[in-house]
Amino acid sequence: MEWYAHWKIDYENHKLRHDENIGNVHIDELIGESISCEICYLIKDTPEVFRKFWKILQKFEYTIKDYNAETIRALLNLLSIDSEERNNYTKGRTRDALDVMVESIRYLKQPVLREKGLKIIIIVIMMDCIENDKEDETMDRLIGNKELIRYGYILENWNVNIRFGEFYEWYKEAITDFIECKD
Numbered sequence: 001m002e003w004y005a006h007w008k009i010d011y012e013n014h015k016l017r018h019d020e021n022i023g024n025v026h027i028d029e030l031i032g033e034s035i036s037c038e039i040c041y042l043i044k045d046t047p048e049v050f051r052k053f054w055k056i057l058q059k060f061e062y063t064i065k066d067y068n069a070e071t072i073r074a075l076l077n078l079l080s081i082d083s084e085e086r087n088n089y090t091k092g093r094t095r096d097a098l099d100v101m102v103e104s105i106r107y108l109k110q111p112v113l114r115e116k117g118l119k120i121i122i123i124v125i126m127m128d129c130i131e132n133d134k135e136d137e138t139m140d141r142l143i144g145n146k147e148l149i150r151y152g153y154i155l156e157n158w159n160v161n162i163r164f165g166e167f168y169e170w171y172k173e174a175i176t177d178f179i180e181c182k183d
C-alpha cells in the first residue's frame with residue numbers, strides 16, 4: 001500500500017516538528033501539514049453516531065488506532081451528502097470526504113485492507129449500519145468475506161451498478177462513433 005507509506009512518513013515528520021518546536025512554533029502554523037495529527041485537530045466533542053461508526057469500523061480493520069476532529073468532521077460531511085451522490089465514492093464531495101477520513105485515521109501498522117477497500121467499508125457502514133440500522137446483517141455478511149480477505153476490498157451491488165452504468169454510457173458513445181466511422 002503505497003498510500004500508507006506516504007501517510008506514515010508525513011505523520012512522523014509532523015510529530016517531530018511538534019516535538020522539536022515546543023514553545024517555538026504555534027499550533028496554527030502546523031495545522032494542515034498532517035490531517036492525522038491529534039494535537040492540531042483536537043477532539044472537542046464526539047457525536048454518538050461517530051462512536052457507533054468507529055466501533056463497527058474497528059471490527060473490519062484491526063490496525064486502526066485512533067481518530068481526531070478531522071475524522072469526525074469527514075464522517076459528518078459524508079452523512080450530509082445525499083445517498084445518490086455518496087454511492088459513487090470516486091467522485092466529488094464523497095471522494096474528498098473519504099480521502100480526509102482515511103488520511104486522518106491513525107494506524108498501528110500497515111492496514112490489511114487496501115485504501116479502496118477501506119473507503120468501500122466506510123460507505124457500507126454508513127449506509128447499512130448507521131442509516132438503515134442493519135448492523136447485525138452487515139457484520140454477518142462482511143466479517144470473514146473471502147473477497148474482502150483475498151483482495152482487500154469488495155464490490156457491493158450498488159458499486160457494480162454504478163460501474164456498469166458508466167461502462168454502458170461509454171459503450172453507447174463508442175458504438176455510435178464506430179458506426180459513424182464505418183459509414
